[in-house]
Amino acid sequence: MIPYCYNKLNQLFELLRARKCLLIFDELENLFIPNQLAGQCQPQYQDYQNFFKRIMETDHQSHAILISQEKCQEMKYLDCNLYPIKCLELSGLKDINFLKNMGLKDEDSWLNLLTLYEGNPFYLQNIIYCINNIFDGFVREFLAEKELIITKEIEIKLQLLFNRLSPKEQEIVLVFCNSEKLLSREELKTSLDLSSTNLINALESLQNRYLLEKIIEQKIVFKLSSIFRSYLINNYLN
Incomplete structure (x- = not known):
């Protein structure tokens, strides 16, 4: 956790101004309060919130990438003309080249597989493992089940999502x-x-x-x- 200490933050931002740094924060949704509306930071993680606000409002030559299943409240209403912030919403993979070299057969069925699992890399990774193990890589046979198969790993992720x-x-x-x-x-x-x-x-x-x-x-x-x-x-x- 980034401590909200004034002197330490000043030292960090001096570094961000002096050098081109890249900071990446993944699974940011874990900072937010479960069972509440999306994007509200838990009290014990307010230091992160303060840091994100400051990095948006302070001049520096570095970049921060925030990856989250929930939008941050602080970023929803910022004017992109005033703040150098871009919000990229990943809508799902649509190019079947993503599936090459993964042991799959029946290339003419790959697009249907992508569509069925909304192009979600996590879902597809689990399903591809299942197709290779149970169907020997034959995508057409897997799709012939006529059922949206949800693996145990996907189910666990969806259960956590529902609980939030x-x-x-x-x-x-x-x-x-x-x-x-x-x-x-x-x-x-x-x-x-x-x-x-x-x-x-x-x-x-x-x-x-x-x-x-x-x-x-x-x-x-x-x-x-x-x-x-x-x-x-x-x-x-x-």
Whole structure:
């Protein structure tokens, strides 16, 4: 943990100004409060929050990369014209070249595999291991199961993700599991005993966790991650 000591921070920022440094913070979501809306820092990690705020507002020639499944509250409203900050949302891999040299067969089925697992590298890594072990690398045979296979490793990750959600977010995602169609805000409000404020805040939080996608059709509707939805149906509705 970076100690919030004024002198030590000054020394660090002198180094960041004097040299081109690269700081990488991975799995940043572990700093945030579980069972609350996304991106709220736990009290014991406030030093990190102070550091991130200062590194955004101080002149230096270094770079910091923050990798997280949740958006930081401090970064949501910053004007990119005033602050040198870029937010890159990874929507999933779409190039089948990612799957080459992994022992897979039936290349004409690889794109279907990518799509089924939302291009998520973690999901694909686990599924590829399964396909090689059980199906001898034949992707077409794996897809012929006609079922979204969730390995134990993926299930553990999804369980941790569900446990991090606030109670209101959990209510919302379970409503999606009971519907075969995309849902609008009005339809969700009809199904839930939530005020407009609580519903809107929870929807925004689920988007900040990259679990919910906004789709604009004739009206605005929302789509829950297919893999997350399948996991919830298998574990909470059966």
